[in-house]
Amino acid sequence: MPIRLKGKVYNTAVRPAMMYGTECWAVKKQHEQRMHTNEMKMLRWAAGVTRLDKVRNEYIRGKNLKLLPSWIRCRMRWYGHVMRWYGHVMRRDENNAVKKALAIPDKKKGGGLPYATWWTTVANDLERAQLVKQTF
Structure with missing residues (x-):
């Protein structure tokens, strides 16, 4: 299969499958990193490159597959993504x-930082978009 066709299949099938449901949970840096890692594994597999070949991620995205850099990270942090589910x-x-x-x-917990919840994510996104939060 040609490499450009693999890139198109990745854009139309794999990315949406990876992003399915991310608007329903509070995204943490750990989740972001795992999604990025899985994305790069898929892209390396499609390009026929291993980690031992020591090829940079930017080269795999740009030269071979013609994809935008770090699309999944940007999409997970985009506040409109969560706002669509909230609406x-x-x-x-x-x-x-x-x-x-x-x-x-x-639920309440002991001292330290509070849990990152979906509601805190929504509140931060509403504040960033300068909107008023609706309550039940």
Whole structure:
């Protein structure tokens, strides 16, 4: 299979499958790094390159497959991605199971930093977009 065709298959099938559901969870740096690592593994496999060949990631993305740099990281941090799911949940009626589950208060924990939750991600994104948060 030609390398350009592999790049097109990756864009249309693999990327959406990897990104499916990311708007529903609070993205941490650990998640971001794992997605980036998996993306590069797929691209190296498609290009027929191993890590032992010591080929840079930028070269694999640009020269071989003609892809944008670090697309998955940008897409996971894009606040519109989470806002789309937030709007979808807010438009549901009050008896919906997802809406009821999101209304359950967070569990408390001991000292230290609080857990990163989906609601904190939504609150940060709303603040960045200068919008008002709707409550249940």
